[in-house]
Amino acid sequence: MRCILPTFHDAIRLDGWAKAAxxxxxxxxxxxxxxxxILSSHLAKLGMPAVSIGPVIQAAMSNFHIFRPGSSMQLAASLANLxxxxxxxxxxxxxxxxAVDSISTFYWPDRFAVEHLRSSLKLSEPSxxxxxxxxIATVLERFRISHNPVTILTNRGLQLGIIGHAFITIL
Structure with a gap:
């Protein structure tokens, strides 16, 4: 939330980062x-006048971008094009x-596709x-290195052994 908020608004310290998410x-x-x-409640608790909350939220939301990929392939492509x-x-x-919520959404369709590919190509150990x-991890790591954002991956109960120490996993 703080990422998209400005640092100050009309002499009120918001402690935002003034960045995009x-x-x-x-x-x-x-x-x-x-x-x-939630943003409105947060700003009200900081002492922002009610008339200022709407414009600040509008400006903050213009820095918030949501993508809804329908598969791991779409997620990887979206990350690669970020x-x-x-x-x-x-x-x-x-x-x-x-942020990716949730990194495990496509686990079962992906697992089925990999198993099907392994059996059809008769691979014992595929690359x-x-x-x-x-x-996904490769393109996300590449973006993290080039742009240095805070990276958050949520997980719905799967163990993600291939994700390295550079990522924060929230269960």
């Missing part, structure tokens, strides 16, 4: 109205946060590149 909502459960309500999106659509803002999560 990108959310990949893979399970389509993110509620924008609820998020706006630098281009940043250059064309967010060129005035630094991306301070990239890591056929695993969709490997591709």
């Amino acid at each position: 990108v959310l990949f909502d893979t399970d389509s459960t993110f509620d924008v109205c609820r998020f706006r309500t 630098p281009s999106y940043h250059a064309t659509s967010l060129s005035a803002s630094e991306i301070g946060l990239v 890591s590149s056929i695993y969709p999560l490997h591709n």
